Amino acid sequence: MENRFRSGTAYERWDQKNRNKGIANYFEEEREGSYLKDLKGRIQNNLSGILRLVITALLVLVQVLLVLYLPFLLQSVTVYFYFVLEICSVIAIVTLVNKNQSPSFRIAWISIVMLLPVSGFIFYAFWGRETKKKKQLDQHILRQISYGQKFLVQDEAVYQEYVDEHPVAGRMVKFMVNEGFTLTAQNKIKFYPMGEDGFEDIFLALEKAEHFIFIDFFIVAEGALWDKIYEILKRKLSQGVEIKFLYDDFGAAVRTRKYFRQILEHEGMEVRIFNPVHKYTGELYMNYRSHQKIVVVDGEVGFTGGFNLADEYANLIERFGVWKDTGVRVIGEAVWDLTVVFLQMWDACGTDDKHVDYLKYKKIPDVQGDTYCQVISDGPANNPDNPIESIYNQMITFSDEYLYIATPYLIIEDYMKQSLIEASHRGVDVRIVTPNIPDKKYAKLLTNYNYGILLREGVRIYEYTPGFIHAKQIVTENAAIVGTINMDYRSFYLHYENGVWMSGKRIQETVRKDFEELFATGKEISYEEWENRPLRWKMVQPILNLFSTLF
Numbered sequence: 001m002e003n004r005f006r007s008g009t010a011y012e013r014w015d016q017k018n019r020n021k022g023i024a025n026y027f028e029e030e031r032e033g034s035y036l037k038d039l040k041g042r043i044q045n046n047l048s049g050i051l052r053l054v055i056t057a058l059l060v061l062v063q064v065l066l067v068l069y070l071p072f073l074l075q076s077v078t079v080y081f082y083f084v085l086e087i088c089s090v091i092a093i094v095t096l097v098n099k100n101q102s103p104s105f106r107i108a109w110i111s112i113v114m115l116l117p118v119s120g121f122i123f124y125a126f127w128g129r130e131t132k133k134k135k136q137l138d139q140h141i142l143r144q145i146s147y148g149q150k151f152l153v154q155d156e157a158v159y160q161e162y163v164d165e166h167p168v169a170g171r172m173v174k175f176m177v178n179e180g181f182t183l184t185a186q187n188k189i190k191f192y193p194m195g196e197d198g199f200e201d202i203f204l205a206l207e208k209a210e211h212f213i214f215i216d217f218f219i220v221a222e223g224a225l226w227d228k229i230y231e232i233l234k235r236k237l238s239q240g241v242e243i244k245f246l247y248d249d250f251g252a253a254v255r256t257r258k259y260f261r262q263i264l265e266h267e268g269m270e271v272r273i274f275n276p277v278h279k280y281t282g283e284l285y286m287n288y289r290s291h292q293k294i295v296v297v298d299g300e301v302g303f304t305g306g307f308n309l310a311d312e313y314a315n316l317i318e319r320f321g322v323w324k325d326t327g328v329r330v331i332g333e334a335v336w337d338l339t340v341v342f343l344q345m346w347d348a349c350g351t352d353d354k355h356v357d358y359l360k361y362k363k364i365p366d367v368q369g370d371t372y373c374q375v376i377s378d379g380p381a382n383n384p385d386n387p388i389e390s391i392y393n394q395m396i397t398f399s400d401e402y403l404y405i406a407t408p409y410l411i412i413e414d415y416m417k418q419s420l421i422e423a424s425h426r427g428v429d430v431r432i433v434t435p436n437i438p439d440k441k442y443a444k445l446l447t448n449y450n451y452g453i454l455l456r457e458g459v460r461i462y463e464y465t466p467g468f469i470h471a472k473q474i475v476t477e478n479a480a481i482v483g484t485i486n487m488d489y490r491s492f493y494l495h496y497e498n499g500v501w502m503s504g505k506r507i508q509e510t511v512r513k514d515f516e517e518l519f520a521t522g523k524e525i526s527y528e529e530w531e532n533r534p535l536r537w538k539m540v541q542p543i544l545n546l547f548s549t550l551f
Helices: 009-018 047-077 077-098 103-115 119-128 132-149 157-167 169-177 195-208 225-239 261-268 334-348 387-397 413-426 439-450 451-456 490-495 505-521 526-530 535-546
Strands: 186-190 212-217 242-248 272-273 294-297 303-304 322-323 325-332 371-378 402-406 429-435 460-464 465-467 473-476 480-483 494-504 521-526
Touching: 047 119, 077 103, 077 119, 103 119, 103 490, 103 535, 119 465, 132 325, 132 334, 157 169, 169 371, 169 387, 169 494, 186 195, 186 334, 186 402, 186 494, 186 505, 195 225, 195 294, 195 303, 195 325, 212 334, 225 242, 225 261, 242 334, 261 272, 272 334, 272 429, 294 334, 303 334, 303 480, 303 494, 325 334, 325 494, 334 371, 334 494, 371 387, 387 473, 387 480, 387 490, 387 494, 402 505, 413 429, 429 439, 429 465, 429 505, 439 451, 439 535, 451 460, 451 526, 460 465, 460 505, 473 505, 480 505, 490 494, 494 505
Parallel strands: 212 242, 242 272, 322 465, 402 429, 429 460
Antiparallel strands: 186 325, 186 371, 212 294, 294 303, 303 325, 371 494, 402 473, 460 521, 473 480, 480 494
16 A cells, blocks of 8 residues: 555655645635526537437447347258357356356346347357457556556555544545545535536636636537536637546537537647547447546636536426436545546547646645545446445445435445345435436336335335436445446446545535435335336336346
8 A cells, every 4th residue: 555655755845846825715705696597508409419329329230130130040051050159158158157247247148148049149249248449448548547546646644644533434545545546635625416506616617717627528518508618618718728628429429519529629629539439339339438527627626526518407408307416616635636537538538548747737725624535436447346336335334324325326236235235224324315207217117126125124215306316426424425426337337437535524414414405305215105116117127127237
C-alpha cells in the first residue's frame, strides 16, 4: 500500500507552488435568479442517428439469423461436422462452468448453448468469449487508466487519521485505497435532490470558467438545456477557455444532429466520442458503454450524479412523470480525482496511446470542508474484478443501523441479495427505492422479480410514485455514495461508471433526509402484493431473469 502514498519533498514543493490560494469562498455566493426558469424543453430526434442504430441492429440481426440457420445447412451436408460442433458445445459449457465470471453471465450462456446445441456454441464463440479485438481494446483502455493512476497519490496522514477514527468505514477505505481510489479530506459537498438543482449550479460554474471546462455525459440531447450550455460554451471559447467535450456514441446518436461533433469542433471545442456503435458489431463490443457523468471547471469545482444532458433530467419536458435524479457538487481535493477520471476516459477515446498533460489541469483549492471523499470509477476492461460492485457489497455488509438504496434497476447477483437479507436479519433497517413508472418495461419486470425473496426476508421496498426515479445513491450510518452506478449487471460489468464515496455527518444526513422524503411520498410494496402480481408477469419474469445479463 505504501507505493500509493504521497512522499518526498519534490511533491511537496510542487504542491505549494501550484496551490491556488483564495478559493475558500469559491461558489459561496447565492445565485441571482434561475437559469432554467424561462427554458422551454423539447425532444429533437435525429433521423440519421436513428437510421445508423437501426442499420447496426440489422447487421447484428443478420448475423444472428445466419447462425440460427447454419445447423440446418450442416445437417444437409454432413453429420460428422454437426457432431464436431456438438462436442465443441460441451467444451464451451465446461469452459463456462469454470470461467472466472459473473454467475448470471455463465448461466445465461450455458442456457443458450444447451438450448441451441450448434448455433449456441457459435453465438458463444462470436460474442460470449473474449475475442482478440476485444482484448486489444480493453488493453488500450487499461493502459490509459493505468497512466492516469500515477497522478493519484494518497496523503498518508489523511488516510491514517480516518482509519483510526472510523474503524468500520475504514475497512472500505483500505480496500478503495488498495484499488487506487485516494481518500481526500476537507471537501465541501453540495447534494442535489433533483436534476434541475444540479444544472442551475453547473450553469453558474460554467459562467465562472477562466481556464478550462471538462464535460462528459452518457446521453446528450439537443434541447433547452443544450441550447443554454452551448451558448455559454461558445462565449467561453471566445474568452480563451479550453473545452474538452466527451460523450457516449449510443447515448447521443438519436437526439443530436448528424454533424453535431463537427459543429462543436468548428466552434473550437475538443470533442471525443466513446465507442462508436457501428464499429465493432462483429464482437458486440458496442454493448460496452461509457455511463459516466462528470463536469469539471478550472480544477476548482466538479459535478457528478445520475443526470444526463437532456431536458427530461431537469423536468423541462415530461417523460414518465416527475423525473427524480440526484447529484453532488464537489469543491476540494476530490475535484482532482474527478479530473483524473475524466482524463483517463479522454485518453481511452483517443486513437493511439498518447496522453494529455495531466498536471496542466491540477489545482488544489485551499478550502476547509467537512467531508472525506473517494472518487470511484470502474468499467468492463476490469472484468471479472469489479471494485465498484465490491464497494457496494461492502456498504451493505458493514451497515449496522440503516441501509437505504435508490436505483432505477434492481438486477443483482444472488450473493448481493444474500448480503441484503443478512443485513436485514441482523437488525439493519434495509430499504430500497425503485421506480413505479419505468423507462424500460423489461427492466421493470426484472426489477419486480427480484423483490420476492428480499421482501420475504424483511427488506422493505418502495416505489417512487410521482414518476421515474433515475437516482443512484446509497447511504448508511458510515458513508454515502452518489453517482452514475445502477444496481444492475450493466453498471457492474458492462458500463464505465463513476461516483463519489462520502463520509461526513452533514452529507450523510442530507442524503438520508432525501430518502425519508422518498419513503413518505412513495408506495411501500408488501410481499403479499408481490405474490399477487399479474399472471403474465409470473410467466415472463423467470425467462427474462435467465437472460438478464444479455439485455
